[in-house]
Amino acid sequence: MRTRNQLDIYGDFSDFYDLYVGDWLEDLPFYLEYAKQVQTPILEVGAGSGRLTIPLARTGASVIAVDSSSSMLAILRSRLDKEPIEVRERIQLVHSDICSLLLEDRHELIVVPFYTFNYFLTPEIQKSALERFAQHLAPQGRVLIDVFLPLSRIQRCPAEPVLKVDTVDAATGNNVRGWNIYSIDKVRQIEIRRHVFKVTGKDGTVLERDFTTQRRYFYPSELESLFADCGFSVEAAFTGYEKKEADDDSEQLLYLLRQKASG
């Protein structure tokens, strides 16, 4: 049985997520290319605080934004409040674990951006998520999945904390510094990230937050077997949002999947 903590794995991270990713949007043109080709709303799995959701909707795409984290969706909701009505109307928020998602409509495009699939830690969750994708996919629809494979950290995990954030939070004026402390469980193929954030207020008070997230990393062959077992064929695989051909050193993979013809 999954605990509440597993369901909202972003409960702690949500306070820092937008500062952590900053204004990174390198993947937007990649998703826009596919978004333009569809007539139905896009189903975005793990929409989080709307980093991609809102820019997609600003270009005219409709998005069903699914996430299991109430705190991430609360941020998305507050960001949406500042958007024009026509953008707000294009986005529907759904608070659900992907493994129990049950919507009426089927979608021509399902996107699973920015390593969300890596948060599906067990084979049961991965299979159940892929079943839900199949259930919500229109005939001839496609699924885009962005996964990472931290080859360099698997080979040599940094012993020291890695500084990831050093910024001033515009909303509060606080200085926020954040470090990742990595470890790799090679048996379970899990990268464990301990996050340490130090928030220094304008009056000099310091608050420290310390929490851990886990991500399952996948080698291409096992991922492709998993997709095939769940009824998907790989239409294309790339590395990088400029769609380069992947090789043995690729630390990120983008899969474009279709459902295999039955029978």
Ligand SMILES: C[S@@+](CC[C@H](N)C(=O)[O-])C[C@H]1O[C@@H](n2cnc3c(N)ncnc32)[C@H](O)[C@@H]1O
């Ligand atoms: C790396 S963040 C990506 C957020 C956003 N898509 C972006 O690109 O910035 C992963 C998101 O997936 C969500 N998530 C993880 N497991 C999930 C699950 N089983 N069902 C639905 N959402 C999930 C997390 O709550 C988090 O918001």
